[in-house]
Amino acid sequence: DIQMTQSPSTLSASVGDRVTITCRATQSLNSWLAWYQQEPGKAPKVLIHKASILQSGVPSRFSGSGSGTEFTLTISSLQPDDFATYYCQQYNSYPWTFGQGTRVEIK
C-alpha cells in the first residue's frame, strides 16, 4: 500500500495568511493526487485533482503543485471559510489511501 504523510498535523494561522500543506507518498504517484477540504460535521469536498487541477467552483486562492512523491496545497490568502481539515488522497494505485489530515485553525 502507498502510505500518505501530511505535514503539519495542525496549523495555526490568521485570516489573510498564506498557508502551505505538504503531502508525501511512499511511492511515485504520477500526479494522481487529490486534495479535499472537510468542515466539521460535513462530508469532504474536492479542491484539487491530478495534483494541480482546480475543481470547478473552487476559489482560485487554492492551488496544488508537486509530482512524484511530494505535493503541496497552498491557500494564498486564508479566508474565514477555510478553517477546516484538509486531506490528500492518492489514486495512483489500489488501495486508494488518504493522508492523516491537516487541521487549519484560527491563530
Added chain:
Amino acid sequence: QITLKESGPTLVKPTQTLTLTCTFSGFALSTSGVGVAWIRQPPGKALEWLAVIYWNDDKRYSPSLKSRLTITKDTSKNQVVLTMTDMDPLDTATYYCTHLMHYWFYFDYWGQGTLVTVSS
C-alpha cells in the same frame, strides 16, 4: 445535479452484518466510466477507502477489509449496497458513498454520510 444519500442502521451489535445502501440521482451506474465508492471515517480520525464498483461491474476492495466486504449495484434502482460482516466496535464510523469517474478516480461528489455505531 448529482446527489448521493446513504441509509442503513445507526446501531449494530458486535459480530452482526452491516448493510448500507447508497441511493443516488443525477447519473446512471450503467453509463461507461461511472463508479461509486464507499469511504469511512471513525470519529475524530482520517478517511479510509473501503470499496468501489464500476459501471461494468468491476469491483475493488481495501485489502485489509476484503474478506468482510461485498459491494453490489442495482442499476434499475440507482442504488449501491455495501455489506460488512463481523462488525466490531472499531468499525464505528461515518460511512460515505461517493461518485467518481474511471480514469480520473477522485471523489467528486459525496453523500452526507451516515454514522454507524457498533456496540452491544
